[in-house]
Amino acid sequence: MAMTFTLTPEPEDEAREAGRLLFAGPVTFVKGVVAMSGLPPADRLEVCFAGRSNVGKSSLINALTGRKTLARASNTPGRTQEINYFALGEERYLVDLPGYGYAEAPVAIVAKWQALLKQYLSGRVTLRRAFVLIDARHGVKAVDEEILQLLDRSAVTFQAVLTKVDKINRVEREAVIEQVKGALGKHPAAYPELVVTSSEKGEGIETLRAIIATMQ
16 A cells, blocks of 8 residues: 655644754754764664755754754765764754765765665664655655665665755645655655755744654
């Protein structure tokens, strides 16, 4: 039976407030990790953000945390070569994974990162969900399918997050949402709700905060 995908509803007041409080509290950079041995202790729930280069990942993390320079955007695709850990107070880790699909990085570095990504996704017991960012102007592309298949194989639940929806009109928005729903239908690890966001306009930010704050 095919899974039905819907847009995530607006959060209830209690969940919205939990999200606000979590992200209004201390948010600190913990460390950049280049090997599994460098991961911080698995002592709290964590979520990770993945997305191809220039999908708007740094902007979204900055919008979520209300801090303009917490995650630094790079003009060079593939520049972020670490798994970056941020602590949301004492109860959550927010993990920023390296951008994928970059053409500029050397083949050996890409291979090393693919290996680390596979180890992280399959071996981190406290990882509750991966948020996979999809550029609303392009929808799911072949390069995204690679990470989605990796998440399937790693049995990590992932939720698609459309970014930059302010850059397209309503007709284009409806079309890309349907394209993404169709692509996700092939992936058993996909969570059945999409989050639609705009870092510039603030759309979907409260919803995403609430999801992260109320996750068990």
